[in-house]
Amino acid sequence: MSAQLISRRQLLQQSLFLSGSLLSAQALATQWPALPDSSMSAADLARSEAYWQSISAFYKKAGGIVNLEHGYWGKMSLPVEQSYITLTEMVNQQLSYYARKDWYRDAQGAVDAIAKSLAVPAEEIALTRNATEAMHNLLFQYKGIQPGDTLLWADIDYPAFQRTMAAVAEQRGAKGVEMTLPAQANKQQLLDVYKDKIRTTANLKLMLLTHASNQHGLILPVAEIAAFARQHGVDVICDCAQSWGLIDFTLPELNVDWAVFNLHKWIGSPVGVGALYMRKGTLNKVAPYPGESDPDNVLVHKRVHMATSNFAAFLAVPDAIQFHNKVGPAAKMARLKYLREHWVSQARKMSHIEVLGATDNASASGMGAFRIAGQTSREQINALQQRLEKEFGVFTVGRHDLASGSCIRVTPQVFTTLKEIDMLVAALAKLA
Ligand SMILES: Cc1ncc(COP(=O)(O)O)c(C=O)c1O
Helix, strand or coil: CCHHHHHHHHHHHHCCCCCCHHHHHHHHHHHCCCCCCCCCCHHHHHCCHHHHHHHHCCCCCCCCCEECECCCCCCCCHHHHHHHHHHHHHHHHHCHHHHHHCHHHHHHHHHHHHHHHHCCCHHHEEEECCHHHHHHHHHHHECCCCCCCEEEEECCCCHHHHHHHHHHHHHCCCEEEEECCCCEECHHHHHHHHHHHHHHCCCEEEEEEECECCCCCCECCHHHHHHHHHHCCCEEEEECCCCECCECCCHHHHCCCEEEEECCCCCCCCCCCEEEEECCCCHHHECCCCCCCCCCCCCHHHHCCCCCCCHHHHHCHHHHHHHHHHHCHHHHHHHHHHHHHHHHHHHCCCCCEEEEEECCCCCCCCCEEEEECCCCCHHHHHHHHHHHHHHHCEECEEECCCCCCCEEEEECCCCCCHHHHHHHHHHHHHCC
8 A cells, every 4th residue: 555545544534534424424413513402292393483494504595586396306404415525525535445445334334324214124225326226126127027917007106107117018018007096185095096906907916106296295005005915916116216204204114015215305315316125035026137146035236236326425325314313304294294284275275276186184295286277288387387486486396297187396395484385375376
């Protein structure tokens, strides 16, 4: 080892980063300004403007627009952003010297933090670059499809995943079926629709379940549907890309064999971090990534081939999860749902507005959607999005894949104020 390298190593040790993400997380934790007291219940915290104002201090918020489009990806808190910058510098200084020696151990730190947070063994988690990569691994490497089988998805599922399901069905000589969920529904209605479809679909082999829909934030009763599917011999892939962090849950509560995640939405990691969950004992149904080998079917990470990835993004994962936990997953879910309820309860009283998605608390998340009654076309929704932005200073996004038609999606964040939601409500009233 050259003297230059040794001194760089020593220098990095002094700055606490050579030993990787765990040490950096500890170092950062001590540097974080104290988060406000959160001894109140999640329900009380949800209504405490003071609490969320102090949480907002941990984010750099852009001015000039009320941004209610936080479903695309999340925002790193300042401590996580700082950690990511420092880790990026470290990786860029150390290069392969770091990656060859310490990366695999540090990557395991990210896996451990994800597994702990989801309450499953670390052996059941593999890192991916996003939820899509994990979904592709499951779908393309799934071995169970025979010609004549049926693959099932719903209109509320992530549109790209619907298309991938359809393509896989076509490639394997199977039948692809898209089911339609009611535009507004409660938990029991959703369960009934799924049970009926599982019961009546011939040769159903594999189905996609989206925990939180990217169209209107609807939460599916995944555990109940998956249990029913299992009784009927149907395999389930659960898409948790939009749910983890938006709502508070652990994987044992969902009771699914396979699930896909990202951390760059509601967990607040840098962009480029996802995860694949495969329950122990289920790996025989999904082949290793082409060219990889796992004769005993026990290694989840052999289902993925990440190649060269954004090392620093993964290294920042323990910090992101730590910050998320400090804010409080239950309080965060309650706050976001409270913000949705604030506009939805008023919008429901406006006869010109149609609110979409959940009609009960169990199926609701902080994400919601609406349209002007009867205006369901893509063009009408795109015009409405523009009007909200230009006339009222409220930024949203049009979503176009529900069977009932297009809609405007509204997604607040933890730093969104009640006043900002009131601006949306005032705009909705003026759309009459
Ligand atoms: C429900 C849902 N599934 C999957 C995805 C894809 O996630 P990623 O971009 O991390 O692959 C998204 C992203 O918006 C989503 O909302």
